Amino acid sequence: NAGVTQTPKFQVLKTGQSMTLQCAQDMNHNSMYWYRQDPGMGLRLIYYSASEGTTDKGEVPNGYNVSRLNKREFSLRLESAAPSQTSVYFCASSEAGGRNSPLHFGNGTRLTVT
Amino acid sequence: GDSVTQMEGPVTLSEEAFLTINCTYTATGYPSLFWYVQYPGEGLQLLLKATKADDKGSNKGFEATYRKETTSFHLEKGSVQVSDSAVYFCALGGQNFVFGPGTRLSVLP
Numbered sequence: 001n002a003g004v005t006q007t008p009k010f011q012v013l014k015t016g017q018s019m020t021l022q023c024a025q026d027m028n029h030n031s032m033y034w035y036r037q038d039p040g041m042g043l044r045l046i047y048y049s050a051s052e053g054t055t056d057k058g059e060v061p062n063g064y065n066v067s068r069l070n071k072r073e074f075s076l077r078l079e080s081a082a083p084s085q086t087s088v089y090f091c092a093s094s095e096a097g098g099r100n101s102p103l104h105f106g107n108g109t110r111l112t113v114t
Numbered sequence: 115g116d117s118v119t120q121m122e123g124p125v126t127l128s129e130e131a132f133l134t135i136n137c138t139y140t141a142t143g144y145p146s147l148f149w150y151v152q153y154p155g156e157g158l159q160l161l162l163k164a165t166k167a168d169d170k171g172s173n174k175g176f177e178a179t180y181r182k183e184t185t186s187f188h189l190e191k192g193s194v195q196v197s198d199s200a201v202y203f204c205a206l207g208g209q210n211f212v213f214g215p216g217t218r219l220s221v222l223p
Contacts, residue, residue, distance in 0.1 A: 004157075031209075042215045043158075043203070050209065058210065090157055099146045099207045100165050105157035 002026055006091050006106035013081045013113045021076040021109050023091030031094045032074035033103065034058075034066060036087040043090070049074055081113045116141045120204045120214035127194055127221050135189040135217045137178075137204035146207035147171075147180055147187040152216070153200045161189075161202070194221045 004025045013019055025032065034046040035058075045058030049068040063085060065077045074093075078085060089109045094101040120137040127133060139147065146165045150158040162171030167182035176191045187204060199221045204214040 040215075043213045045210055048210065092158075098209070099144075101207070102148060102160045102163060103150075103158070103211055105150075105159070107155075107157045 004091055004093055004104055004106035006089075006109050008109060009107070010110045011112070013078075013111065015082060015113060017081050018077070018079050019081065019111075020078075021089055021091075021111075022073070023075065023106060024073045025091075025093040025104070026072065027093060027095070027104065028071070029093035029095050029104070030071070031096065031101070032068065033092040033094075034064075034074070034076045035090045035092065036060065037090060037108075038087050046076065046089075081111075083113045085111065086113045087111060116145070116206050116208075116212045118204050118206055118212050118214035120202075121217055122215050124218040124220060127219070129196055129221055129223050130193045131221075133189070133191040133194045133198075133219070135202055135204075135219070137187045137189065137214060139185050139187065139204075139206055139212075141185075141206055141212075144182075147178070148205040148207055148211075149176070149178055149187070149189050150203040150205060150213075151200045152203065158203060163207070194219070196221045196223050 007022045033048040035043045047066040049055045052071045091106045092103040148163045149161040151161045162173040164171040164180035170179045201216045206212040
């Protein structure tokens with residue numbers, strides 16, 4: 001049982017380049033999330049998808065777009081990367097998105113923008 | 115809005131020492147509370163949870179009790195091991211989780 005799988009694990013981009021971070025879960029969860037983790041800033045929510053077909057902005061959505069491709073997959077796109085987007089990105093999923101549903105995390109994508 | 119406060123550390127202990135990591139929260143309603151652990155180079159893993167007042171969550175020797183009167187959910191372990199070295203996050207559950215800043219724990223042999 002793989003859980004939440006993120007690709008790639010590492011990426012280096014030049015300023016202005018674009019890329020898509022992929023996330024897939026095999027737990028039949030309804031809700032999926034993208035977070036970024038920065039030193040001293042903790043975890044910040046970028047976007048989430050409460051259910052297939054819906055997406056909503058989180059705390060720090062600027063510079064990002066998302067696609068909930070189907071129930072399993074939720075991708076994060078950087079259209080024009082900036083050094084401020086250097087971070088570790090985590091995808092997570094939960095069964096129902098309610099107060100009792102824990103989040104299940106992938107192992108992260110470490111992105112450096114030069 | 116909802117928030118979580120936890121001691122940021124770093125916390126350094128010797129093996130077999132007693133561990134407490136404090137966590138307090140501010141929330142409307144009655145949230146579920148969670149502790150997550152992050153080992154180097156990995157994502158966050160659920161350690162334990164409690165869904166209502168006076169519930170005690172436990173896992174791998176770690177415990178935390180949901181205290182509504184003090185709005186706290188302190189993490190404890192009676193005897194830490196080197197393998198417990200990690201970053202620990204307290205969190206409020208809901209559609210959008212609220213995480214504390216994390217507490218780095220180092221356990222020395």
